[in-house]
Amino acid sequence: MPKVGSFRANSVIYFEGDVSDKIFVLQKGRVTLKYTDIETGADVHDMIATGEFFGVKSALGRYPREENALVVEDAQVLVFAVPEFEQFAGANSRIIIKMLKVFSNQLRRIHRQVENLMEKQEALSPEAGLFRTGEYYLKNRMYSQAKYVFGRYLTYYPAGKQAEVSARHLEAAETALVRYGDGKGPAIATGTSGGSIPRSRAAEGGAESAPRKPDPAPLSDAAKSYYNAVSLFSQEKYKEALGEFKAIMDSGGDTEYGPKAAFDFGRSLYMLQQYDLTIKHFTQMVQSSPRHPDLLDILLYLGHSWERKGDVERAKGFYRKILSMEQDEDHATHIKARRSLKSLEEGARG
Amino acid sequence: MADLAAFTRFARVYQAGEIIFSEYEPGDSFYLIQSGRVKITKIVGEIEKTIDILQPPEIFGEMAILEGTPRSATAVALDSVKVLEFNRANFEVLMMGNPQIALRLMKLFAKRIYDQKRRFMILTLDDQQARVADVFLMLNETQAQVSSTGEQDGEKREFRVTVEDVAHWAGMSSQDVQAILAHFSNQRRVELYGDRIVVKNINDFSRFVSSRRKK
Numbered sequence: 001m002p003k004v005g006s007f008r009a010n011s012v013i014y015f016e017g018d019v020s021d022k023i024f025v026l027q028k029g030r031v032t033l034k035y036t037d038i039e040t041g042a043d044v045h046d047m048i049a050t051g052e053f054f055g056v057k058s059a060l061g062r063y064p065r066e067e068n069a070l071v072v073e074d075a076q077v078l079v080f081a082v083p084e085f086e087q088f089a090g091a092n093s094r095i096i097i098k099m100l101k102v103f104s105n106q107l108r109r110i111h112r113q114v115e116n117l118m119e120k121q122e123a124l125s126p127e128a129g130l131f132r133t134g135e136y137y138l139k140n141r142m143y144s145q146a147k148y149v150f151g152r153y154l155t156y157y158p159a160g161k162q163a164e165v166s167a168r169h170l171e172a173a174e175t176a177l178v179r180y181g182d183g184k185g186p187a188i189a190t191g192t193s194g195g196s197i198p199r200s201r202a203a204e205g206g207a208e209s210a211p212r213k214p215d216p217a218p219l220s221d222a223a224k225s226y227y228n229a230v231s232l233f234s235q236e237k238y239k240e241a242l243g244e245f246k247a248i249m250d251s252g253g254d255t256e257y258g259p260k261a262a263f264d265f266g267r268s269l270y271m272l273q274q275y276d277l278t279i280k281h282f283t284q285m286v287q288s289s290p291r292h293p294d295l296l297d298i299l300l301y302l303g304h305s306w307e308r309k310g311d312v313e314r315a316k317g318f319y320r321k322i323l324s325m326e327q328d329e330d331h332a333t334h335i336k337a338r339r340s341l342k343s344l345e346e347g348a349r350g
Numbered sequence: 351m352a353d354l355a356a357f358t359r360f361a362r363v364y365q366a367g368e369i370i371f372s373e374y375e376p377g378d379s380f381y382l383i384q385s386g387r388v389k390i391t392k393i394v395g396e397i398e399k400t401i402d403i404l405q406p407p408e409i410f411g412e413m414a415i416l417e418g419t420p421r422s423a424t425a426v427a428l429d430s431v432k433v434l435e436f437n438r439a440n441f442e443v444l445m446m447g448n449p450q451i452a453l454r455l456m457k458l459f460a461k462r463i464y465d466q467k468r469r470f471m472i473l474t475l476d477d478q479q480a481r482v483a484d485v486f487l488m489l490n491e492t493q494a495q496v497s498s499t500g501e502q503d504g505e506k507r508e509f510r511v512t513v514e515d516v517a518h519w520a521g522m523s524s525q526d527v528q529a530i531l532a533h534f535s536n537q538r539r540v541e542l543y544g545d546r547i548v549v550k551n552i553n554d555f556s557r558f559v560s561s562r563r564k565k
Contacts (some may be wrong), residue, residue: 038470057460064491066467089456090449096456097445103459107413110466117473118521126420129374133424136393145426148369156376182367 002080002088007031013069013077014055021082023059026050029075035067039113047072056099059085127153131162135190138169143177146170190256222248226257233268242268263294266301275305296322296333303340312344319344357444360434364427371411373424379437380411382451386431392423394518403428412455413462465492473521480562481520482530483555488519490552505551516547 004027007013013031014020026048033046033054046067048054058065059082080088089096124132134149150170157163169190176185229244245268248261262285269278282298282305292298303318322337329335361384364370371377373392381388383406390402390410401423404410410425436444445452468491472484489509517527531547534540539555541548549555 038467038474056456057463060457061460061464063460063464086453089453093446093449093452096449096452097442100445100452100456100459103456103463104413107459107463107466110463110470114466114470114473117470124374126374126376129420130372133373133393136396136398140398144367145369145372149372149375152372152375 002078002084005077005079007071007075007077009071009073009075011071013071013075014065016065016068018065019058019062020055020065021059021062022055023053023080023082023085024055024069025053025078025080027076027078030072031075031077032070032072033067034070053095053099056085057103127157127160127162130156131160131166134166134169138173138188138190141176141180141183141185141187143173143180143182146173147177222251222257226261229261230264233264233271236271238268238271242272259289259292260294262289263292263298266298270301270305273308275308278302278305279309296326296331296337299325300333300336300340303337307340307344312347316341316344357434357436360436360440362433362435364431364433366427366429366431368427368431370425370427370431370433371421373422374420377411377413377421379435380409380413380441381425381433381435383408383410384432384434386427386429388431388433389426389428390423391426399518407454409451409454409458412458468492469519472519475559475562477562478520478522478526479530479533480559481522482516482527482534484559485516485519486547486549486552486555487559490549505553507549507552509547509549510545511547512545 002025005013005024007029009029013024014022016035027050031048031054033048035044035046036042037044054069055065057063130149130153134146134153137143137146137149147170150166150173153160153166154163154170157166160166169188172188176188179185225244226248229241229248232238232241232244242265245261245265248257249265262281266278266281266285269281279302282302285292285298286295286302289295299318299322303315303322306312306318307315319337319341322333323341326334329338362370362381364386370381370388383404385406388404388408388410389400390404391398391400393399411421413422445455468488472481472488475481475484486507486509489511490507513528513531514524516531517524520527531540531542535542539550541550
């Protein structure tokens with residue numbers, strides 16, 4: 001049972017720094033809590049209302065008292081030990097819920113104050129944070145976690161800035177999970193680096209004219225230079241494009257645009273009629289990245305280059321290779337290879 | 351826990367490794383562990399850090415329900431985990447019907463508020479050495495990381511923490527904290543081990559921090 005305590009004016013119920021398991025309810029008189037505001041350093045006096053609890057947090061957590069409880073006018077208080085308080089509160093759920101709300105507000109406030117001091121931590125929007133969390137898991141080959149996070153991203157932000165990329169990442173995570181299992185397989189390039197969250201391509205405007213596979217990737221700096229180079233290529237400024245693609249390849253770090261640039265570098269060489277260099281470049285690529293997504297097209301350019309150089313047999317070899325690798329007759333590269341092969345064979349007959 | 355029978359319709363089961371919720375995800379539910387363990391993690395820079403491992407009958411995710419704020423950490427099932435999932439709609443009903451859970455939640459909030467305030471106090475110190483020292487004072491006060499096996503007699507304290515942990519609480523870089531700890535070590539105020547840090551005289555740290563705190 002809680003005890004009744006009487007305190008004279010100007011006495012102290014507890015001091016800051018005391019550790020105690022006592023919780024109080026003011027029944028009569030005036031009590032004020034005096035403490036120093038941690039943010040401003042100013043002294044604060046909080047007057048306790050009659051019927052109000054005080055000393056709850058520190059008693060429940062057995063933490064040092066955070067304030068001095070000063071008696072302003074003779075006061076009568078009920079004093080609970082923690083088990084008594086728990087028993088009392090257990091029968092008065094409304095009081096607990098009320099206290100929970102007060103506590104949660106205090107928590108929110110102090111949380112914000114701490115965040116403000118941790119200024120070096122850039123504040124991420126929940127949307128960007130969720131996306132980045134998914135990227136972290138994908139990068140670290142935690143596919144099921146990545147799957148979960150991108151799935152949630154698409155649920156909450158179906159039209160979000162990173163929705164298309166998230167969909168792609170989700171697919172990549174699913175594929176990798178089936179193919180390799182969690183923790184295994186090659187690292188998946190996520191296309192963003194460091195902490196910056198790139199803007200979406202749609203928000204960027206200008207680059208929309210870029211030809212070749214419309215790519216919803218967000219525009220990192222690497223992406224910008226890549227699409228700039230692709231744009232030069234589409235304007236038939238092959239020499240300039242060649243230089244740009246080379247620069248992207250040389251900067252190396254970006255795993256998403258490096259291989260793309262390497263492919264386009266070869267195409268630019270071909271357009272500049274540098275067939276020997278094209279053959280050299282693409283042959284190296286076939287050897288170093290046999291799983292390059294544009295492999296069929298690389299083989300096609302190799303075939304074309306040999307054809308331009310007059311080596312019909314080698315050209316045919318590449319076209320046949322494409323037909324054997326990609327048997328779908330409606331596949332664009334298959335069609336081109338078939339057509340090229342046919343014209344070479346007819347040319348030989350005629 | 352018998353009174354929770356009425357809430358079995360809120361039961362959820364997660365397999366080991368499965369995410370219960372992700373950091374930054376909007377959350378409107380909190381969880382009461384009935385069986386299995388739950389790991390709480392947070393991605394800090396390029397590292398996923400384990401903040402806590404929880405077991406029955408602990409509560410997690412409680413921040414979201416009252417504030418509607420995004421999750422501040424990720425919860426992953428460590429084993430096969432069974433939880434009761436509550437949301438804003440059934441929260442009051444649950445709390446009204448289960449004051450024991452409400453009390454547990456209240457204690458959790460009390461702890462969180464205290465931890466945050468204490469953390470704030472550390473961060474307001476301008477002197478970096480004092481910040482590092484104050485982290486140990488905080489750990490000593492909460493007893494959370496004080497080794498139970500090490501000697502605690504007199505003024506010596508043994509803490510099961512790493513430089514990175516200290517750096518996190520001090521809001522400083524690991525390198526800076528490392529340098530300061532090395533300096534303390536030279537002064538024979540601390541002893542550094544791979545898995546623990548020993549403060550030789552906790553009262554000395556206390557005096558040092560007080561002298562650096564602005565009045």
